[in-house]
Amino acid sequence: MATDFNRLRLKHHGDAQKLHEILQMECRHKCGKKLASTLGLCPGFEFPSVALAEMSTSDDVASLHADIIDEPCSILDMTAGLGIDSFHFARKGCRVTAVEISHDAAEALSHNVRAMGLDDMVTVIEGDSVKWLEENDAEFDTIFIDPARRDSSGRHFSFSQCAPDLTLIMPLLLSRCSRLIVKASPMLDISSALKELGVKSCDVITIGTTKECKEIVLDICADTVHDDATGVRISCHTVGGYAPYFISKGNDGCQPGYMKPEPGGFLMQPFPAVMKGTGGIVNGYSKLHPFTHLYYSDTFSDSFPGTSFPIIEVVPFNKASVKSFRNDYPKINVASRNFPLSAPELAKKLRIAEGGEEMVFGVTLDDGSRALIVTGPGVNHVR
Numbered sequence: 001m002a003t004d005f006n007r008l009r010l011k012h013h014g015d016a017q018k019l020h021e022i023l024q025m026e027c028r029h030k031c032g033k034k035l036a037s038t039l040g041l042c043p044g045f046e047f048p049s050v051a052l053a054e055m056s057t058s059d060d061v062a063s064l065h066a067d068i069i070d071e072p073c074s075i076l077d078m079t080a081g082l083g084i085d086s087f088h089f090a091r092k093g094c095r096v097t098a099v100e101i102s103h104d105a106a107e108a109l110s111h112n113v114r115a116m117g118l119d120d121m122v123t124v125i126e127g128d129s130v131k132w133l134e135e136n137d138a139e140f141d142t143i144f145i146d147p148a149r150r151d152s153s154g155r156h157f158s159f160s161q162c163a164p165d166l167t168l169i170m171p172l173l174l175s176r177c178s179r180l181i182v183k184a185s186p187m188l189d190i191s192s193a194l195k196e197l198g199v200k201s202c203d204v205i206t207i208g209t210t211k212e213c214k215e216i217v218l219d220i221c222a223d224t225v226h227d228d229a230t231g232v233r234i235s236c237h238t239v240g241g242y243a244p245y246f247i248s249k250g251n252d253g254c255q256p257g258y259m260k261p262e263p264g265g266f267l268m269q270p271f272p273a274v275m276k277g278t279g280g281i282v283n284g285y286s287k288l289h290p291f292t293h294l295y296y297s298d299t300f301s302d303s304f305p306g307t308s309f310p311i312i313e314v315v316p317f318n319k320a321s322v323k324s325f326r327n328d329y330p331k332i333n334v335a336s337r338n339f340p341l342s343a344p345e346l347a348k349k350l351r352i353a354e355g356g357e358e359m360v361f362g363v364t365l366d367d368g369s370r371a372l373i374v375t376g377p378g379v380n381h382v383r
Contacts, residue, residue: 003025003029023047023049028047031056046115048082048108057084058084061239065183075141075142078099078143079100080099082109097140101126106124141177143173147162170197177222178222179219180220183216190277194232198226199226200228202232203218204217204277205234206234206274206276207273210272210307213272213276233247235247236276236305247281258287258290259296261296261311263312266310268294269294271305275293285297287366288365289338289364292365301381308378309377310376312374314371325352333357335361336362360372360375361373361375
């Protein structure tokens with residue numbers, strides 16, 4: 001039975017020590033998987049709040065952030081929060097100055113630095129990181145910043161609406177480091193964001209799981225940020241040991257060919273981070289339709305950056321197939337790609353229950369026709 005933490009708080013209202021213990025229990029419950037490495041290394045890890053625990057970077061993603069750094073260097077983490085990125089940077093040998101504006105978060109961060117034995121590698125500063133940088137002459141090899149994207153008015157995706165506003169402080173940041181690494185929302189439009197910041201050259205890193213894109217990272221070199229010739233390089237990373245997929249902005253003019261899916265072949269869906277970074281274009285493979293971001297191959301490919309589904313049958317989407325589909329597949333998972341019905345609407349129209357291992361994709365093919373592609377369980381590739 002799941003623990004009711006709110007009920008526990010009401011029961012122990014007024015008992016500061018007990019409420020602190022309940023907070024730690026709840027945060028460990030919520031973060032047990034995403035912070036398994038950190039909590040395993042530091043049993044005495046302290047959480048300052050549930051909100052910060054929920055918003056914190058996972059160990060897997062923080063590890064990818066640390067992999068961006070080629071060798072030990074000096075790093076300013078301007079929005080340290082729970083400190084997960086700072087800890088991963090430090091364990092790579094970097095000397096980190098971690099600035100956190102929240103008093104409670106800064107206190108917890110200082111405690112955790114000591115508990116993890118990183119006193120010599122991480123220096124915690126409580127305060128506004130922009131003001132601190134303005135008032136100090138400190139320079140760093142790398143500045144890492146994750147602007148706050150939520151406030152009382154909701155979520156924000158453009159940098160000018162985040163805190164701090166990067167559009168106002170870019171000159172300051174670039175004057176104090178050789179490299180600026182910016183963590184941003186997965187909803188960010190990459191081209192618009194680069195224009196907003198005045199960046200003409202950088203590495204763009206999309207990071208996600210096999211289910212969703214988690215974030216976009218801009219890796220900006222201060223010396224070439226305004227260099228048209230260098231251009232934009234994109235790498236798409238999926239956590240879990242999958243190999244990254246690389247593309248240079250400009251070679252997205254390599255449009256794929258198109259093929260009709262057939263039973264016995266494979267329907268292939270790019271990982272979400274690949275979709276975000278490339279706009280759905282994976283070179284060397286054939287799509288179903290320009291706007292149906294699914295690919296097809298007659299044979300199994302172990303290098304496709306995504307999930308492959310063995311095709312059982314391809315059914316034209318018409319009145320007859322809608323009427324009879326439930327007889328063959330009363331229970332099946334449903335997806336919709338460039339299709340007039342959403343997945344829930346399609347499931348309702350087919351009168352089926354969702355579940356099981358098989359999938360049906362409602363799709364539009366290159367000739368404009370609609371089809372139902374029934375597949376077996378998907379297999380992830382590129383490890």
